[in-house]
Amino acid sequence: MRGLGQEQSLVTTRTESYYVARRRAYRVFLYVIMFAGCAIMLFPFFWMVTTSFKTELEAMRMPPQWIPGKWLWQNYPAALARAPFGRYFFNSFFISILSTIGEVFTTILAAYAFAKMKFFGKNFLFALLLGTMMIPGEMLLVPNYVTLVRLNWFDHYQGLIIPWLASVFGIFLLRQFFRSLPDELWDSARIDGCRRFRYLWTVIVPLSKPAILTVALLKFLGSWNAFQWVLLMTNTQSMRTIPVGLLTFSSDIGTEYQLLMAASVVAIVPILILFFFTQKQFIQGVARTGIK
Amino acid sequence: MWKTRRAEAEGKPKQPRTAIRPLRLSRDRTYWRETFEAYWYLLPAFLVLGAFVFYPFFSAFKLSLFKWNSLTPPGDFIGFENYRYIFHDKYFWKDMWHTFYYVGITIPVTLTLAILVATLLNKGLRALAFARTSFFLSYISPIVAMVMVWRWMYNTDYGLINYFLSLFHIDAVAWLNDPHYALPAVIILSVWHYVGYQAIILLAGMQNIEQQYYDAAKVDGATGFQTWWSVTVPLLSPQIFFVFIISLIGSFKVFTEVYVLFNGPGPLRSAETLVYYIIRSAGRIDTATNHTGRAAAASVVLFGIIFLFTIIQLTLTQKRVHYD
Numbered sequence: 001m002r003g004l005g006q007e008q009s010l011v012t013t014r015t016e017s018y019y020v021a022r023r024r025a026y027r028v029f030l031y032v033i034m035f036a037g038c039a040i041m042l043f044p045f046f047w048m049v050t051t052s053f054k055t056e057l058e059a060m061r062m063p064p065q066w067i068p069g070k071w072l073w074q075n076y077p078a079a080l081a082r083a084p085f086g087r088y089f090f091n092s093f094f095i096s097i098l099s100t101i102g103e104v105f106t107t108i109l110a111a112y113a114f115a116k117m118k119f120f121g122k123n124f125l126f127a128l129l130l131g132t133m134m135i136p137g138e139m140l141l142v143p144n145y146v147t148l149v150r151l152n153w154f155d156h157y158q159g160l161i162i163p164w165l166a167s168v169f170g171i172f173l174l175r176q177f178f179r180s181l182p183d184e185l186w187d188s189a190r191i192d193g194c195r196r197f198r199y200l201w202t203v204i205v206p207l208s209k210p211a212i213l214t215v216a217l218l219k220f221l222g223s224w225n226a227f228q229w230v231l232l233m234t235n236t237q238s239m240r241t242i243p244v245g246l247l248t249f250s251s252d253i254g255t256e257y258q259l260l261m262a263a264s265v266v267a268i269v270p271i272l273i274l275f276f277f278t279q280k281q282f283i284q285g286v287a288r289t290g291i292k
Numbered sequence: 293m294w295k296t297r298r299a300e301a302e303g304k305p306k307q308p309r310t311a312i313r314p315l316r317l318s319r320d321r322t323y324w325r326e327t328f329e330a331y332w333y334l335l336p337a338f339l340v341l342g343a344f345v346f347y348p349f350f351s352a353f354k355l356s357l358f359k360w361n362s363l364t365p366p367g368d369f370i371g372f373e374n375y376r377y378i379f380h381d382k383y384f385w386k387d388m389w390h391t392f393y394y395v396g397i398t399i400p401v402t403l404t405l406a407i408l409v410a411t412l413l414n415k416g417l418r419a420l421a422f423a424r425t426s427f428f429l430s431y432i433s434p435i436v437a438m439v440m441v442w443r444w445m446y447n448t449d450y451g452l453i454n455y456f457l458s459l460f461h462i463d464a465v466a467w468l469n470d471p472h473y474a475l476p477a478v479i480i481l482s483v484w485h486y487v488g489y490q491a492i493i494l495l496a497g498m499q500n501i502e503q504q505y506y507d508a509a510k511v512d513g514a515t516g517f518q519t520w521w522s523v524t525v526p527l528l529s530p531q532i533f534f535v536f537i538i539s540l541i542g543s544f545k546v547f548t549e550v551y552v553l554f555n556g557p558g559p560l561r562s563a564e565t566l567v568y569y570i571i572r573s574a575g576r577i578d579t580a581t582n583h584t585g586r587a588a589a590a591s592v593v594l595f596g597i598i599f600l601f602t603i604i605q606l607t608l609t610q611k612r613v614h615y616d
Contacts, residue, residue: 027417034412034419038426041488045429047452048441060450110337118323119330125338132345134602138545138567139591142574142584143348143355166340196329225434227548232576243436250440251555257444264437275432279421283428286489287496 052076052261059258072258079259080266083252087238088245093270095160095241096223102165103219104212110166111174112200116186132168141232148233155235164223170215173288177211178204214285217278224271242267352595355588367585374589378573383561384590387569394475394482394565395543402483403536406490407528411520413491414498424495427488435485439552442481443468446553468554471562478549478563485549490535497531498524530609537605541598547571566594 051059052075054068080086113119114126144163145154153159181204189199205212227243234240240248246267253259275282356374360367378384413423430438445452446467454464467477505527509519525532547567550558557564557572564572570590575582 030412030415030417034417034423037409037412038423041426041430041484044438044441044445044484045433047445048437051444062450062455064452064455106336106340109333113330113333117326117330117333119327120324121327122330125334128346129341132341134599135345135349136541136545136594136598138547138570139352139595140345140348141570142587142591143351144344145574145576146351146355146584147343147348162340163344166337168341171337221432225436227434227436227552228571231551232571232574243434246434246436246440247552247555250443257447257450260440261444264440267437268433271432271434272429275429279425282432283424283492284496286428286431287492 048261048264051258052265054258056256056258059261060255075258075262076266079249079262082259083245083249083263084237085242085245085263085266088240088242091239092224092241092243095157096220098157099161099164099223100216100219102161103167103170104216106166107170107174107215108200108205108212111171111178112204114171115175115178116183129168129171138228141228145232154233155239157239159233160230160239160241164229167215167219170219173215174208174211177208181207210281210284213278213281214288217274217282218285220274221271221282352588352591355585356592358585360584370585374583374585378586378589378593383564384569386561387564387566390475390562390564391544391546391566394479394546395540398479398482398486398543399536399540401479402487402490402539403532405483405487406494406535407525407532409487409491410494410498411524413495424492427491429488430485431489431492435548436552438485439481439549442477442484443553446477469559471558471560474554474558474563478546478553478558481553482543482546482549486539490539493535494528494531497528501527533605533609537601540601544594544598544601551577566590570594 050066050068053071053073054065054075055070055072058065058068114122148154148159148163151158153162185203185207186196186199189203194202224241225243226241227247230241230244231247234244237245237248246263249263250260357369357371358367359370359373409427413420413427417423444450448454448464448466448469451467453467457463457465465473467473501524505523506519509523514522545567546565550563550565550568554563557568568577570587571577573583573590574587575584
């Protein structure tokens with residue numbers, strides 16, 4: 001009898017407000033997890049930025065001093081003066097911008113041909129392109145190194161830019177987008193006496209801005225962050241980019257971690273600025289790589 | 293088919309079939325004109341790919357059969373001697389083991405976390421943009437700069453990781469100086485670096501799952517977990533599999549994380565990987581060893597491994613993975 005009473009009371013207590021409360025507790029739980037995750041992900045950034053404003057003593061303090069006592073802005077000029085960062089920056093920008101522009105150009109042309117033109121050997125060439133996805137870039141390092149030395153491009157801008165002027169992934173992405181554009185556009189353009197090349201640049205390209213921007217962004221990001229290639233294909237300090245320069249810098253400064261962190265912040269800032277202005281394309285671009 | 297359509301579009305009358313069609317090669321002149329034009333469009337991209345992808349691909353095989361100690365002379369043909377050398381090289385197998393160890397832990401851990409993160413971000417919580425950005429930031433930031441912070445956090449005496457461990461009364465770990473902890477240090481860093489990237493791809497996949505499946509699950513009275521397990525995960529399997537293979541192939545090529553974290557191969561070469569081996573053999577890290585041929589042979593082995601996984605991917609995607 002008592003058991004039955006308990007059951008009854010269970011039934012009566014689970015009113016709608018119970019479920020509301022339970023759902024709310026679940027939500028709170030989810031928020032806690034989410035913000036904990038964000039905190040872990042952002043923590044190294046936080047630590048990098050705060051360390052970059054500390055004195056050497058504060059940086060080494062244990063238990064750690066979370067916020068610098070005085071924000072030492074002079075760490076930044078001090079760090080940048082210790083290595084030719086101006087040159088590194090110029091190189092990074094120069095190489096990233098040129099290879100982005102160049103890649104977008106070659107990619108648009110090739111993607112258009114594959115998307116909208118009918119030509120002899122199309123399937124074969126496309127399969128060839130697909131096949132390159134299986135080739136790890138690291139396998140090509142040694143022969144490419146030999147090639148660059150032979151061409152006398154080793155330790156020159158050509159060697160850092162020209163090999164990266166085509167991207168199979170970019171061609172796929174744009175081809176996909178171009179294919180979705182209606183053929184009637186071309187028909188009407190042709191009736192107006194428009195050549196294909198002009199049609200491509202004046203009609204197709206403006207219509208495909210978001211896709212092209214995505215390709216360009218991913219390229220710029222990859223180019224800015226590139227490390228391995230620059231490390232292997234350059235010898236002199238004057239040809240190095242920010243990432244490689246940062247590594248050299250790290251072995252030069254010893255224990256002055258606040259300076260190393262300041263230089264690291266400087267290396268990240270351009271990417272962050274770019275990211276915050278183009279977040280949508282950026283995230284969509286990466287997300288799209290997973291949707292076939 | 294298309295030929296007829298084009299003829300109609302251009303307003304030409306259909307050409308009568310005649311017995312003699314000289315030099316038509318079964319296709320008409322516009323087709324060849326278009327082919328000619330298309331090749332011009334493909335030329336820039338294929339020139340670059342030809343010189344820096346196709347040519348070096350074959351060249352790697354060729355180089356692996358030659359004895360080369362410096363760059364200028366062509367070297368001697370020695371057959372499979374380079375392969376024999378690396379297969380008897382203790383460090384080659386050690387590096388191979390390190391690579392598999394790294395891949396074997398990094399990939400499952402990152403992928404599991406990424407699925408959980410994507411699920412969480414798909415709950416329709418507020419501050420989604422903020423969360424997505426925080427998870428994504430580690431992926432887009434230059435890896436070298438990020439490794440620098442980790443190097444600082446891994447510091448034995450002043451590093452934050454050991455400080456956090458000390459809060460739980462765990463003794464300080466010499467992350468960067470102890471051969472046992474060198475690879476784990478690289479793994480933790482890599483998980484942090486790639487989890488956001490994977491989560492973003494999976495999240496996009498989840499958002500693409502149509503509501504009707506969830507409605508059906510609701511009608512059937514499925515709980516939240518049941519829905520997740522028997523609707524979300526199976527319908528997400530193409531993306532999960534894609535991310536898995538992409539990351540797997542990517543992690544076999546791990547080099548930068550190791551090289552920057554330790555400014556070398558780690559204590560007693562304990563974190564040296566296969567790509568590290570290639571680059572070292574090529575004489576680009578320490579100039580004392582300069583064996584282009586051996587580096588090429590190791591490259592071919594790397595290709596073999598990745599090729600194997602690509603084939604597995606191709607066959608499995610056609611069979612196992614659910615596409616709705």
